[in-house]
Amino acid sequence: MNATDTREDERAARTDPPVLVAGNLTKQFPGVTAVDDVSLTIKRGEIVALLGQNGAGKSTLIQIIAGLHPAGSFAGEIRLSGKPYQAGSVAEAEAAGVALVPQEINVAPEMTVAENLYLNAEPQLWGFLDQPLRLTRAGKALRDFGLAIDPALPMKALDLATQQLALIARALSKKVALLILDEPTAALTEGEAQRLFDRMRFLAARGMAIIFVTHRLAEVFAVSTRIVIMRDGRICGTHATSDVTRSQVVTEMVGHAVASTERARQPVRRGAALTVEGLKVFDTDDPARLRVRDLSLSLAQGEILGLFGLVGSGCIEAAVALYGAWPGSWEGAITLDGSPVNLDNPTISVASGMGFMAQDRRDCLMPDHAVHDNIILASLERLSATGFSDDARARRTTLDLVRDLAVRTRSIESPVGTLSGGNQQKVQVARWLSAQARILILVDPTRGVDIGARGEIKRIWARLSEEGRSILIASTDAEELVDICDRVIVLRGGEPVAEIGRDELTEERILGVAAGV
Amino acid sequence: MTMSKSEELQAGQRRLGSFSLASLRDYMLLVILAAIWCFFYVATDGIFLMPRNLVLLALQTSIVSLAAISAVMLIVTRNFDLSVGSAVALVGVVVALLSGQYDVQPIIAVAAAILVGLLMGAWQGFWVTRIGVSSFIVTLAGMLYFRGLSMIVTNGATIASLPRPLTRFATAFLPPLPSILLVIATAGGFLLLRWWEIRRAHQLGVVAKPQSLFVKTLIPVIVATGITLFIVSWQGMPWLVLLVAFCALAAELVMRRTRYGAQLYAIGGNPEAARLAGINIKRVIFWNFVIAGLAYGITGVALTARVGGAVAGSAGLFLELDAIAAAIIGGTALSGGRGRILGALVGALLMGSLNNGMSLMNVAPFFQDTVRGAVLLLAVALDHLSRSRARSK
Numbered sequence: 001m002n003a004t005d006t007r008e009d010e011r012a013a014r015t016d017p018p019v020l021v022a023g024n025l026t027k028q029f030p031g032v033t034a035v036d037d038v039s040l041t042i043k044r045g046e047i048v049a050l051l052g053q054n055g056a057g058k059s060t061l062i063q064i065i066a067g068l069h070p071a072g073s074f075a076g077e078i079r080l081s082g083k084p085y086q087a088g089s090v091a092e093a094e095a096a097g098v099a100l101v102p103q104e105i106n107v108a109p110e111m112t113v114a115e116n117l118y119l120n121a122e123p124q125l126w127g128f129l130d131q132p133l134r135l136t137r138a139g140k141a142l143r144d145f146g147l148a149i150d151p152a153l154p155m156k157a158l159d160l161a162t163q164q165l166a167l168i169a170r171a172l173s174k175k176v177a178l179l180i181l182d183e184p185t186a187a188l189t190e191g192e193a194q195r196l197f198d199r200m201r202f203l204a205a206r207g208m209a210i211i212f213v214t215h216r217l218a219e220v221f222a223v224s225t226r227i228v229i230m231r232d233g234r235i236c237g238t239h240a241t242s243d244v245t246r247s248q249v250v251t252e253m254v255g256h257a258v259a260s261t262e263r264a265r266q267p268v269r270r271g272a273a274l275t276v277e278g279l280k281v282f283d284t285d286d287p288a289r290l291r292v293r294d295l296s297l298s299l300a301q302g303e304i305l306g307l308f309g310l311v312g313s314g315c316i317e318a319a320v321a322l323y324g325a326w327p328g329s330w331e332g333a334i335t336l337d338g339s340p341v342n343l344d345n346p347t348i349s350v351a352s353g354m355g356f357m358a359q360d361r362r363d364c365l366m367p368d369h370a371v372h373d374n375i376i377l378a379s380l381e382r383l384s385a386t387g388f389s390d391d392a393r394a395r396r397t398t399l400d401l402v403r404d405l406a407v408r409t410r411s412i413e414s415p416v417g418t419l420s421g422g423n424q425q426k427v428q429v430a431r432w433l434s435a436q437a438r439i440l441i442l443v444d445p446t447r448g449v450d451i452g453a454r455g456e457i458k459r460i461w462a463r464l465s466e467e468g469r470s471i472l473i474a475s476t477d478a479e480e481l482v483d484i485c486d487r488v489i490v491l492r493g494g495e496p497v498a499e500i501g502r503d504e505l506t507e508e509r510i511l512g513v514a515a516g517v
Numbered sequence: 518m519t520m521s522k523s524e525e526l527q528a529g530q531r532r533l534g535s536f537s538l539a540s541l542r543d544y545m546l547l548v549i550l551a552a553i554w555c556f557f558y559v560a561t562d563g564i565f566l567m568p569r570n571l572v573l574l575a576l577q578t579s580i581v582s583l584a585a586i587s588a589v590m591l592i593v594t595r596n597f598d599l600s601v602g603s604a605v606a607l608v609g610v611v612v613a614l615l616s617g618q619y620d621v622q623p624i625i626a627v628a629a630a631i632l633v634g635l636l637m638g639a640w641q642g643f644w645v646t647r648i649g650v651s652s653f654i655v656t657l658a659g660m661l662y663f664r665g666l667s668m669i670v671t672n673g674a675t676i677a678s679l680p681r682p683l684t685r686f687a688t689a690f691l692p693p694l695p696s697i698l699l700v701i702a703t704a705g706g707f708l709l710l711r712w713w714e715i716r717r718a719h720q721l722g723v724v725a726k727p728q729s730l731f732v733k734t735l736i737p738v739i740v741a742t743g744i745t746l747f748i749v750s751w752q753g754m755p756w757l758v759l760l761v762a763f764c765a766l767a768a769e770l771v772m773r774r775t776r777y778g779a780q781l782y783a784i785g786g787n788p789e790a791a792r793l794a795g796i797n798i799k800r801v802i803f804w805n806f807v808i809a810g811l812a813y814g815i816t817g818v819a820l821t822a823r824v825g826g827a828v829a830g831s832a833g834l835f836l837e838l839d840a841i842a843a844a845i846i847g848g849t850a851l852s853g854g855r856g857r858i859l860g861a862l863v864g865a866l867l868m869g870s871l872n873n874g875m876s877l878m879n880v881a882p883f884f885q886d887t888v889r890g891a892v893l894l895l896a897v898a899l900d901h902l903s904r905s906r907a908r909s910k
Contacts, residue, residue: 325793350795364793366786368854377783378794384776391774392718399723431794 017082018043019178019209020065025076027060027069034060035074036233042178044207047200049220049241051213052230053253053479053507058213061230062180065211066100067093081177091120099171103182103213105163109156114138116155117170141173142166145199159286161192168196172203179203181212185219186311197223215310215476217246217515231255247512254478254507270301272338273470274322274439279332281317281494287329291317293494295332299439299470304461306481307474308510309491316359316443318491319474323356323441324349336439350378355432359443361424367417371409372398374416374427378435401430405460422446422453429460440464440471446480458484478507478514490514545903546847546860549896550867557874565874568751575748575758578869580820580833582761584840585847585861586768587812591805592844593772593785595853596652598809600641600659601816601840602833607667608634608817613676613827616683623682631814637663638810642803652806660837667829677826687822690753697746699754704742708735757819761862764815769858781805785853843868846896867896 020042027035035057042048052058064074067087078085080096087093090100107116114134123133138151147165155163164184171179181200185193200210200223214220220227221241229237229252237252281292292314299305309315321330324343334341336352343349346356355378358364365374375398376383383394398412407426409419416427425445432440446454461471461484475481481488482505490498490513498513557565564570584601591598608630616626637659644655691699711734719727772778780801783791792798816836821827845851846867847860871892875885 323793345797346793347795347797356793358789358793363787363789366783366790366854369782369786373779373782373786374790376779377790377796380776380779380783380796384779387777388775389779392714392721392723395718395723396721435795 016044017079019046019081021079022065023077023079025061025064025074025078027064027074033233035064038076038230038233038235040228040235042209042211044209045204046226047204047210047212047224048226048228049214049224050211050228050230051215051220051249051253053477056230056253057233058230059182060233062100062182062211062213065093065178066090066098066180068100094174094176097175097177098180099174099176099178100180101164101168101171101182101184103186105160105167107155107163107167110154112152112154113142113149113158113166114151117141117151117166117173137173141169145169145172146195161188164188165192165196168199176208179208179210181210183213183215183311185214185216193219215515217249220249221246229253246515247508250508250511250515254511270468272298273301273303273336274299274472275335276322277333279318279321279330281314281321281326281330282328284326284328290494292321292330292491295489295491295496297489297496299472301438301470302465302468303487304465304471304473304485306485306488307472307491308478308481308488308514309476310514311476313476313491313514314494315474315476315491319441319443319472320358322472323354325356325358350435350437351381353436353438355435355437355440357425357428357432357440357442357445359447361421361428364428365416365424368415370413371402371407371416371419371427372412375401375412375430375434378431378437382435397434398430401433405430405433406456420453422449422457425449425453425457426460429457429464433464438469440469442471442473444475444477444480445473447477454480478511481505481510482507492516545900546863546867546896549899550863550870553867553870553874557870557877561874561877564877568748570873570877571748572752572755572758574866574869574873575761576755576823577873578865579755579757579761580816580823581836581839581843581869582862582865583764583812583816583819584836585843585865586764586858587809588837588840588844589847589849589856589858589861590768590772590781591652591809592841592849592851593781593853593856594802594805595785595788596645596802596805597841598641598656599653599837600637600656600663601809601813602836603660603663603667604634604637604810604813605817605820605833605836606827606829607637607663608813609821609824609827609832610667610670610676610829612683612818612821613679614670616680617676617678617826623680627683627818630818631811634812634814634817635807635810637813638807639803641809642806645806646799646803656837664829667827667832671827671829673830675826675828679822679826683818683822684825686756687819687825688755690755691759693750693753696749696754699759700742700745700749704738708738757823760815760819764812765858765862772858777801777804782854785850785855787854839865839868842893846893846900848900864896867892 018041020040022038022040025035025038026033038057038061050058050062060069063069065078067090070088071086080098085096085098087096087098093100108119117138118134123130123137125133135151142149142151145165145168147162147169149158149162149166155166158166168181168184184196188196197219200212204210204225212224224241227237227239227241227244227249228235229249231253232255236255239249275298277296279292279295280290283289283291295314295318297305307315307319317326320326321332322334322343323346325346334343341348341352343352349356356364366377372395376394379397380389383390383397395412401407402409402412405426407419407430408423416424419427446457449457461473465471473481473485485505486502488500488505488510489496490500490510492514500509500513554566584605588598588601611633612626612630615621615629616623621629641652641655641659644650645652690696712731715724715727715730715734718724724730772781780791780796783794783796784798784801788798816833820832824832843864844856844861846864847857847862849856849861868889871889872885875888880888
């Protein structure tokens with residue numbers, strides 16, 4: 001690009017209306033205001049990093065802009081390059097020049113790269129698919145993006161990172177004025193991420209505006225020109241990247257402490273309930289890739305131990321493997337109460353007194369079945385020792401637990417799917433109490449739970465630990481851990497990088513360590 | 518708002534009450550059945566509802582009912598069995614060959630046939646759980662090679678020389694007096710167990726008003742007993758129907774009152790949740806197929822006895838489809854996690870009534886199939902609509 005072009009671009013940037021002007025956007029979901037009166041202006045050539053904790057409203061905001069929430073389902077006004085912009089769908093948004101590359105890579109693995117790139121936008125000739133044109137266009141889109149991929153390969157032949165890059169290439173093959181990347185580097189290696197950043201700078205220099213969402217501060221400072229920080233649905237800070245430091249950004253992300261759930265310190269450290277030495281967890285698709293490299297930990301009786309890390313750090317995979325539920329292979333020596341165990345599958349774990357709550361509630365609940373049936377699911381052995389079920393006793397157990405944990409449900413016969421997120425989590429707690437589990441492994445246990453119920457659920461953890469139960473909470477959300485854990489182990493890149501005791505436990509601290517400040 | 522004590526008790530009561538009392542949508546099915554019966558009653562000048570015809574209807578429905586029982590148990594865990602018809606034919610060949618041509622004692626021949634059925638079930642369970650092939654494919658293959666094997670063994674010929682005890686089993690009746698006593702004893706025993714169960718629930722504080730709950734159980738049981746007594750008073754009860762009733766009660770007991778049954782429903786409700794809760798899914802599904810194998814054995818013997826021989830080429834043809842249809846009409850969800858044995862029996866009865874009634878009216882067979890197909894579609898659609906309305910309420 002020569003000097004004249006640059007000057008023209010600069011002039012264009014001055015005179016053109018901003019790419020995006022969003023005014024007073026508000027989006028409400030039942031019981032929660034996800035985006036609260038947000039106004040945002042983005043000019044040509046800007047790379048805006050959108051930061052915030054889980055649940056801060058980042059995702060909802062970009063979904064509004066990308067047409068996932070159709071115009072009319074939210075309040076406020078959006079103008080795109082000076083023109084009113086009302087996208088009713090992703091397709092309309094793309095036609096208007098806004099492209100979103102979602103965080104989760106959704107591809108049809110058996111179909112070719114070209115087929116994936118032009119899904120639902122297939123070039124046609126007289127009403128039939130134009131295969132040659134599709135291959136040519138796909139090839140060109142990939143080459144333009146600097147990717148040497150044969151578009152006729154099946155998508156599954158590519159690794160995760162390349163798939164992600166191909167999808168970004170797809171987004172760019174259209175006439176895009178505003179590109180939105182949601183955690184684009186979550187699946188990428190360092191080198192791949194650098195390549196992506198190069199492309200982003202190049203595209204921005206050509207006048208494209210880019211919003212990218214990330215948790216990794218190093219990336220933010222490497223590539224962005226401006227930082228927008230969200231908290232509780234609002235924008236709480238906008239800075240030129242060169243004007244702020246990482247620690248300032250972290251402080252703003254965390255904001256004021258949420259009403260804390262103070263809990264009494266464990267006075268006496270009792271024996272280890274669960275230990276693991278040298279845990280390695282392998283990727284399910286690519287066994288050469290390690291999700292967890294080398295983790296050793298010891299969970300004492302009555303202790304609440306946190307396992308914190310950003311997306312892709314391996315903390316969730318480690319928790320799933322410790323429960324014996326990891327679908328791929330893993331290795332490591334686990335002991336329960338001092339004796340070695342072979343936790344090959346959840347049946348053994350449950351029999352050994354462990355309980356588990358998955359990251360996605362839907363993996364643990366039978367939504368159409370009654371609260372009662374969901375609660376007794378893990379204690380069928382105990383409640384029907386003879387093989388015949390003792391229905392009256394099971395119901396007695398359920399009713400006691402429902403009252404004890406204050407599960408808000410119309411009756412124990414209501415389908416569990418009709419309960420709120422927090423109450424569904426309580427149903428899971430009740431399940432493991434009914435199964436008399438001594439060790440609970442919880443993954444993001446307050447995800448999608450509103451702030452009030454979060455406190456209530458955390459008080460339940462505190463109570464359970466006082467009763468001598470051990471709890472391991474694996475989370476990508478710092479807020480979930482700080483005021484409840486005795487200790488937090490922070491993972492980065494599949495390895496533990498720090499262990500932080502209760503005295504030093506703050507959101508800033510663990511976020512900082514996890515992000516590599 | 519946590520539930521108050523009384524609300525809590527009512528909640529428990531609602532559920533316990535719905536155990537044996539037909540739930541609203543089972544009721545819907547009975548209404549459809551009653552409408553069809555009324556229609557045939559008028560259309561056949563009352564012949565349709567005579568005890569003689571009702572006994573015939575029960576006999577005609579018995580084979581499909583037996584197959585439908587195991588179909589429900591499999592569909593509840595999201596598995597399908599397309600091999601029932603062929604498996605039943607193969608079992609029939611075994612029992613007919615042993616007892617008819619090799620003069621083996623009938624009782625031993627029957628035992629051997631049931632053993633063969635169990636092995637077939639275990640074989641298919643092995644492929645589904647250990648190798649991981651979907652049950653649809655495993656049983657589709659089974660449908661082909663079980664039929665093929667029975668043709669190979671018999672060379673396609675019919676084996677019709679069954680010993681008398683076997684054919685008698687399919688045609689004979691338990692005389693009226695013992696039948697009446699048996700029906701009354703069964704109903705009485707059931708009510709006694711129910712009363713014990715409700716009283717225990719009351720003692721544990723799960724149920725507030727045991728009497729009213731018991732009365733809710735009592736009414737349908739008395740109605741059903743009355744109808745049954747009316748029918749058996751004519752000539753007694755066919756042994757075959759007795760067999761169906763016994764199998765249905767046993768299966769209902771397994772499904773509703775054992776840990777194994779709870780595990781079946783849980784796996785169908787959400788396999789991942791069941792796995793994470795420590796349920797050994799492979800083992801449960803394997804036994805699911807072994808139970809299906811037991812059903813092959815029983816159904817195969819019953820069918821062979823009823824037909825009076827083994828017809829390798831046509832015995833049990835389309836039985837799997839009739840069984841699945843009966844289960845679905847009876848409220849079993851194809852997506853798993855929901856289904857009742859008694860519902861499937863009513864479903865089988867509904868389809869059987871159409872056959873029987875239209876035959877009485879001398880409707881041509883081609884029309885019969887068309888009508889049955891239409892009724893299947895309508896019944897399931899009506900069920901789906903009433904259910905989605907109940908959910909949105």
